[in-house]
Amino acid sequence: MRRFKKILFVNEPGNLATSAPQRAVELARANNAQLTLCDASQELPRTMSNLQTAYKEIYLRQVESLFEKIDITGIDIKTSALTGIPFVEIIMEVQREGYDLVIKSAEGGGGVLDNLFGATDMHLMRKCPCPVWIVKQSTPDKHARIFAAVDPDPEVPANAELNKLILELAASLAHQENSELHIAHAWYLQGEQMFRSVRSLLTEQEIDELLVSTEKSHKKRLDQLLKQHDLEGIVSRVHLVKGDPGKVIPYLVSENKADLVVMGTVARTGIEGFIIGNTAEKILRAVDCSVLTVKPESFNSPVKG
Numbered sequence: 001m002r003r004f005k006k007i008l009f010v011n012e013p014g015n016l017a018t019s020a021p022q023r024a025v026e027l028a029r030a031n032n033a034q035l036t037l038c039d040a041s042q043e044l045p046r047t048m049s050n051l052q053t054a055y056k057e058i059y060l061r062q063v064e065s066l067f068e069k070i071d072i073t074g075i076d077i078k079t080s081a082l083t084g085i086p087f088v089e090i091i092m093e094v095q096r097e098g099y100d101l102v103i104k105s106a107e108g109g110g111g112v113l114d115n116l117f118g119a120t121d122m123h124l125m126r127k128c129p130c131p132v133w134i135v136k137q138s139t140p141d142k143h144a145r146i147f148a149a150v151d152p153d154p155e156v157p158a159n160a161e162l163n164k165l166i167l168e169l170a171a172s173l174a175h176q177e178n179s180e181l182h183i184a185h186a187w188y189l190q191g192e193q194m195f196r197s198v199r200s201l202l203t204e205q206e207i208d209e210l211l212v213s214t215e216k217s218h219k220k221r222l223d224q225l226l227k228q229h230d231l232e233g234i235v236s237r238v239h240l241v242k243g244d245p246g247k248v249i250p251y252l253v254s255e256n257k258a259d260l261v262v263m264g265t266v267a268r269t270g271i272e273g274f275i276i277g278n279t280a281e282k283i284l285r286a287v288d289c290s291v292l293t294v295k296p297e298s299f300n301s302p303v304k305g
Contacts, residue, residue, distance in 0.1 A: 246282025
């Protein structure tokens with residue numbers, strides 16, 4: 001499935017890992033897409049403004065050097081050097097040029113001692129209007145397992161569009177790389193702890209019946225979502241698990257040794273400026289693998305060009 005037409009690869013200064021560049025080239029080739037190699041660096045102090053041009057050229061050469069050992073035959077490649085607040089400049093470039101994917105190396109190495117996603121990564125995943133793929137430096141060449149985190153909640157209409165995009169992207173990538181596709185949804189009974197308190201008017205049996213009913217409802221909605229997508233030829237597994245999604249999803253990702261998580265990052269609320277959900281924030285802070293984040297087409301970035 002052709003999904004991307006214009007891909008923006010963003011260099012992470014000082015990062016010499018070729019995982020993200022290789023992934024960008026493979027995606028561009030598979031989608032017959034144009035690929036732009038971009039550096040976004042802070043502006044030099046005014047006292048050094050005479051060095052700004054040379055400064056940009058040095059960083060741009062660093063970006064280009066990452067692709068010297070990668071076969072880029074037949075790919076339409078351009079370059080772009082941006083100066084200013086990196087995430088702001090990247091998002092404005094996306095808006096100006098109509099990129100439909102940003103791919104970037106993670107700022108951190110991940111693991112116990114190092115956070116995987118840095119400030120620029122998080123800003124992009126929160127505010128960039130197009131999908132953002134942050135690649136862990138040590139990610140394998142091919143994904144063995146891809147996780148799609150979905151939330152088929154009828155009370156949040158925007159979720160329907162997000163779930164569709166999440167599954168389309170995850171299934172397309174799984175098919176392309178012959179990966180296992182894991183589809184995960186976490187559910188819980190709102191107010192269960194309160195219902196089980198001493199002052200509750202509900203019996204334990206009534207609470208248990210509520211739990212069974214709630215799980216059946218979530219399973220029905222998940223089944224309906226899966227019926228809308230063609231997963232033929234893909235080895236897939238569905239996880240319907242009770243618990244806080246912000247804790248359950250990272251646990252499942254870790255337990256199943258996922259290489260990539262595809263997820264949405266838009267908040268449930270309509271409050272202006274509150275553009276990433278608490279659940280998404282928890283997941284992004286807890287996972288230790290590459291992440292592809294998406295937003296509905298109706299999303300409006302707070303960064304304006």
